Amino acid sequence: MTMCDKIRPRLTAYLDGELADEHGSVVRGHLRECPACREMARDEAALRDGLRALAPVDPPAALWAGILARLAAEEVADARKPRWRRHAGRWLRWLRAARFAPTMPQLAAAAVVAVAAIGLLTWRTHRSDDAGHVVVAPPLVHPGHGPAPVPPATQAPAALHGDVTEELLAEPAQTTASYARVIEELMKLAEQDSTGWSAEARAAFNARITGLRDAIARAGQGHPSHLAQSSMIHYLQTALAREDGLLAAGGAQ
Amino acid sequence: MTDLAEPAPAALAEPRTRVSATLTDDAHLIAACRRGEARAMEMLYHQYKRRVFGMAHRIVGGSDAEEVAQEVFVRVFRGLAAFRGDSALSTWIYRLTVNAALSHLARRGRRHEVGDEGLTELPAPAVIERDSALAARIETALTQLPAGYRAILVLHDVEGLSHEECAAILECRIGTCKSQLHKARARMRELLGPGLDERSSPKP
Numbered sequence: 001m002t003m004c005d006k007i008r009p010r011l012t013a014y015l016d017g018e019l020a021d022e023h024g025s026v027v028r029g030h031l032r033e034c035p036a037c038r039e040m041a042r043d044e045a046a047l048r049d050g051l052r053a054l055a056p057v058d059p060p061a062a063l064w065a066g067i068l069a070r071l072a073a074e075e076v077a078d079a080r081k082p083r084w085r086r087h088a089g090r091w092l093r094w095l096r097a098a099r100f101a102p103t104m105p106q107l108a109a110a111a112v113v114a115v116a117a118i119g120l121l122t123w124r125t126h127r128s129d130d131a132g133h134v135v136v137a138p139p140l141v142h143p144g145h146g147p148a149p150v151p152p153a154t155q156a157p158a159a160l161h162g163d164v165t166e167e168l169l170a171e172p173a174q175t176t177a178s179y180a181r182v183i184e185e186l187m188k189l190a191e192q193d194s195t196g197w198s199a200e201a202r203a204a205f206n207a208r209i210t211g212l213r214d215a216i217a218r219a220g221q222g223h224p225s226h227l228a229q230s231s232m233i234h235y236l237q238t239a240l241a242r243e244d245g246l247l248a249a250g251g252a253q
Numbered sequence: 254m255t256d257l258a259e260p261a262p263a264a265l266a267e268p269r270t271r272v273s274a275t276l277t278d279d280a281h282l283i284a285a286c287r288r289g290e291a292r293a294m295e296m297l298y299h300q301y302k303r304r305v306f307g308m309a310h311r312i313v314g315g316s317d318a319e320e321v322a323q324e325v326f327v328r329v330f331r332g333l334a335a336f337r338g339d340s341a342l343s344t345w346i347y348r349l350t351v352n353a354a355l356s357h358l359a360r361r362g363r364r365h366e367v368g369d370e371g372l373t374e375l376p377a378p379a380v381i382e383r384d385s386a387l388a389a390r391i392e393t394a395l396t397q398l399p400a401g402y403r404a405i406l407v408l409h410d411v412e413g414l415s416h417e418e419c420a421a422i423l424e425c426r427i428g429t430c431k432s433q434l435h436k437a438r439a440r441m442r443e444l445l446g447p448g449l450d451e452r453s454s455p456k457p
Contacts, residue, residue: 012434067326
């Protein structure tokens with residue numbers, strides 16, 4: 001790669017006064033020596049000055065009247081809409097304001113996912129209901145006769161009973177551990193990346209991480225802890241998505 | 254003209270934002286417009302009409318600019334009730350303007366049975382009149398640019414918005430905005446040909 005190839009991508013930033021001193025000095029030094037790059041820079045400066053100097057375009061006098069007429073027409077059309085369409089419009093506007101404007105394929109995909117989820121839940125509920133009859137039914141007690149013997153046919157498979165209960169009890173702990181693994185992996189990546197960040201960005205990042213770790217410690221166990229861990233993962237992902245670490249300083253609060 | 258062998262003058266590094274409305278002014282204006290006060294609506298229109306129309310004019314061209322500007326202001330007045338103030342009012346209005354202009358171009362492209370992507374790939378006319386004034390040549394070259402490049406050049410260079418504002422309007426990262434500006438200017442230089450600076454132009 002020649003010096004010209006390195007300098008030319010930086011010309012725009014240099015001309016706009018956005019290069020740090022040391023980089024600006026390198027560009028200036030090259031421009032003194034290289035007539036081709038100098039001419040390119042002069043052309044770009046002339047172009048930029050020419051663009052800045054373009055005369056403002058005045059809107060036509062009738063524009064305001066046209067806007068008022070369109071507003072009036074839309075309001076009349078709104079008033080004539082059936083009630084359900086006005087409500088649908090409000091919902092769509094709300095979704096758009098929430099930066100979510102579903103397209104037809106997205107709606108179809110959401111419907112498929114919803115149907116699948118309902119199907120799965122129903123199936124699982126039925127299955128656990130069946131299991132519940134077998135597993136947790138208390139033995140019948142006959143007063144005065146002692147506990148009735150449990151017929152062997154209705155006895156739950158002991159292994160299944162034990163496994164499911166243990167699994168359910170272990171689930172939150174497994175989730176906590178899995179979140180913790182993700183956090184540690186992201187932290188390793190952040191440590192590598194942070195060498196390229198400014199000292200200020202690094203300090204802000206470290207302060208935020210300390211705060212997030214405190215929040216995890218304060219949250220205790222279970223769901224609150226998962227939420228705190230999830231916040232930290234989100235922050236780390238967002239910070240890592242930036243090449244310059246700027247967001248680490250200010251974003252993803 | 255900038256002497257490029259000398260250190261960049263301070264003027265280059267100065268912020269060039271021309272927006273002066275304060276948040277408080279905007280908040281009052283928005284509240285009055287939401288109440289449907291005609292005077293406030295007209296005030297908001299006058300505050301933003303030049304920039305909105307100017308951006309629309311340079312992105313979609315003179316013949317459709319009025320239609321796009323009308324659409325933008327109608328969306329602004331009808332959307333103010335849902336405006337949450339996540340960004341400055343000006344940023345929101347300019348975002349609506351750029352989006353309306355780009356959507357208009359896409360619709361126009363479909364009507365002409367040529368997609369927007371197709372339009373961007375059309376070769377530029379080989380000769381842009383060299384003897385016309387620089388401003389006229391720049392205006393002509395702007396019309397040959399892909400719409401996205403045109404938008405960033407209009408926002409940053411013509412309207413003088415900062416990279417931060419451009420990134421907020423275009424909903425992209427500041428780095429993306431800078432690289433798009435660099436590419437857009439390079440494309441403009443290609444369209445206009447060398448010797449833009451009078452000092453380096455060949456003498457007739």
